[in-house]
Amino acid sequence: MKDLERYGRQILFPEMGEEGQMKLLKSKVVIVGVGALGTVIANHLVRSGVGKIRLIDRDVVELSNLQRQSLFDEVDAKLNLPKAVAAKNKLNLINSDVMIDAVIADLNIDNAEELLTGFDVILDGTDNFMTRFLINDVAVKYRIPWVHGAAVSSRGLFAVIKPGETPCYRCLFPHVPTGRGETCDTIGVLSPITDIIGSFQAMEAIKILVGAKTTPNLEQMDIWDSSILQMDISEGNNPDCPTCVQRQFDFLDRTSNLQETYTTLCGRETVQIYFRNKQELDFTKLAEQLKKSGKVTGNKFLLRFSPNEEIAIVLFKDGRVLIHGVNDIVAAKTLYSKYIGN
Numbered sequence: 001m002k003d004l005e006r007y008g009r010q011i012l013f014p015e016m017g018e019e020g021q022m023k024l025l026k027s028k029v030v031i032v033g034v035g036a037l038g039t040v041i042a043n044h045l046v047r048s049g050v051g052k053i054r055l056i057d058r059d060v061v062e063l064s065n066l067q068r069q070s071l072f073d074e075v076d077a078k079l080n081l082p083k084a085v086a087a088k089n090k091l092n093l094i095n096s097d098v099m100i101d102a103v104i105a106d107l108n109i110d111n112a113e114e115l116l117t118g119f120d121v122i123l124d125g126t127d128n129f130m131t132r133f134l135i136n137d138v139a140v141k142y143r144i145p146w147v148h149g150a151a152v153s154s155r156g157l158f159a160v161i162k163p164g165e166t167p168c169y170r171c172l173f174p175h176v177p178t179g180r181g182e183t184c185d186t187i188g189v190l191s192p193i194t195d196i197i198g199s200f201q202a203m204e205a206i207k208i209l210v211g212a213k214t215t216p217n218l219e220q221m222d223i224w225d226s227s228i229l230q231m232d233i234s235e236g237n238n239p240d241c242p243t244c245v246q247r248q249f250d251f252l253d254r255t256s257n258l259q260e261t262y263t264t265l266c267g268r269e270t271v272q273i274y275f276r277n278k279q280e281l282d283f284t285k286l287a288e289q290l291k292k293s294g295k296v297t298g299n300k301f302l303l304r305f306s307p308n309e310e311i312a313i314v315l316f317k318d319g320r321v322l323i324h325g326v327n328d329i330v331a332a333k334t335l336y337s338k339y340i341g342n
Contacts (some may be wrong), residue, residue, distance in 0.1 A: 002160035006095075007049050020210035021049060027209045029120040030054040032107055032135060034083040034269045036189065037149050038125025039071040040198025041205070048206060049160035052099040053091075056115055057083040058106040068184075068191035097144050106330045107131055109252060109259070112138050121205045122146035125198070127183065128337045129176055130251070131325045136169035137162070137249040145208050147324060149201040152182055154190050156197035159233065160204050160214040167236040169242040172218065176258060176277070183341040184291045193223050262329045271332035286315070286340075293339060307339060315340070 004021060011021050027050050031038050034057040043055060061069075061076040061083055069083075076086040084102035091100050105111060107126075116122055116138045124147060126132060132148060139146045140163045148169060149158040151253060161169055200219065207214045216234040221227065242248040250256035257276040266270055283303050287296050294307035303315045311325040313335065321340070323332045 010048060015212060016210065017190055020212075024049045024050050024206065027121075028054075028119045029121045029123060029205060030056065030116055031123040031125050032056050032116075032131065033124060033125030033127065034071075034087045035059070035127065036068040036184070036191070036194035037151060037198040037201065038083075038123070039069045039087060039200045040148075040195055041123050041125060042087055042091060043071060043094070044199060044202035045205065046095045046098050046100070048202075049095070050098060050206075050209070052101070052102040053117065054103060054115070055084040055087055056103045056105060056107055056149070057087075059083050060071070060102065061086050068189060068194050070195070105332060107134065109134070109254065112252065113141075116144070117142050119144065121208050123201055123205055124148045124150075128341060129173070132169060133176065133258075134251045136250045137224050137243060139163055140168050140244050141247075141249055141252070147201045147208075149197045149206045151194045151197045152184055152189050153187050153299040154193055155222045156193045157218060157220040158197050158200050158204070160208070161217040162214070162246060164207075166216075167233055167238065168241060170243040171236055171238040171241045172233060174238065174241075182289065183338060184210060185338045186293050186341075190223065193221075196223065225232075248338065252292075262332065264327050265322075269325055269327045271326055271329055273321040273323070273332065275319045275334060281315055281317055281319055283315075290339065303310070305339065311335065313339060 007021050010016055011018050029045060029050055031041055031053065034055050042053060042055060056225060060080045062073045063077045065072055066077060070322040071087045071090045082104045084104050087099045089157050103115060107115060108310050112134050117207060122135055122139055122144055124135060135146060139161065143163045145162040147158065150156060204214050216232055217230040218233045220229040239245060242250060250258045259276055261274040262271060284297065287303060290305045294305055297304045305313045314322040323335055326332050
């Protein structure tokens with residue numbers, strides 16, 4: 001049996017106790033996205049003694065991450081270490097008893113079921129809706145509880161989703177939103193909000209793992225305005241939900257019109273992102289957001305955004321996107337999530 005002394009202050013909490021601690025030591029969680037939210041979540045869960053943690057992230061550490069991504073330092077950024085690897089290195093120093101599996105990958109339709117199943121809880125540290133819908137499909141299909149979280153600017157929110165007990169993510173958000181440009185790279189983010197939301201996500205995950213009652217609310221807060229909104233979603237089940245009622249997993253189905261298609265254009269350093277479900281982009285609003293992060297030009301047919309001299313992102317009215325300057329699909333997805341979002 002592992003030495004419980006390091007968890008002594010946690011065991012003293014009556015709702016945890018030694019029984020709850022033993023449950024944590026035997027539990028397994030997977031964190032999707034090891035950025036601002038994911039590093040906070042991982043830090044808390046490793047210190048709490050969760051037995052196994054899988055970290056999934058496709059990106060590398062950059063200097064601009066250090067303002068809010070709490071497991072990284074300047075050395076990680078200088079070496080361009082993959083976030084999953086850099087996080088594992090730090091977490092191993094914090095608690096060597098925890099088994100940490102670092103997966104450098106883009107979570108997508110090809111690997112989501114393999115990477116997310118077999119765990120007790122899924123934690124959402126992502127920055128885009130499409131990945132969350134994909135997580136929801138896997139969670140509902142295999143009845144795995146997950147904790148959703150999001151933070152941008154001074155605002156954040158989180159919710160617990162338990163398949164078969166609570167509304168699923170698609171009950172709450174029936175439609176994939178069109179690109180709005182509200183990402184950390186276009187409107188910024190304050191580090192305290194990511195710490196707060198990530199900490200709440202970790203706490204809800206711990207409650208799930210020890211069998212305690214979780215929040216029934218979609219919890220929203222703005223730390224600049226010091227405002228909090230609690231929205232009870234316990235009765236929010238959609239009786240016609242395609243996912244949790246009809247068992248229709250569109251984000252795991254290659255034939256679904258909700259899928260995104262990524263294509264590397266032959267002979268060019270360009271990746272095309274095509275949405276089967278056509279969407280009308282608001283160029284005026286998008287241009288206002290993007291001009292804070294680079295040069296924006298365009299006409300009534302397209303919008304061209306250049307965050308630097310090497311990259312150009314061209315958006316068409318129907319949502320189709322060309323990303324010039326890369327020929328790697330994962331890099332293109334990262335740029336799209338970073339600047340356009342959805």
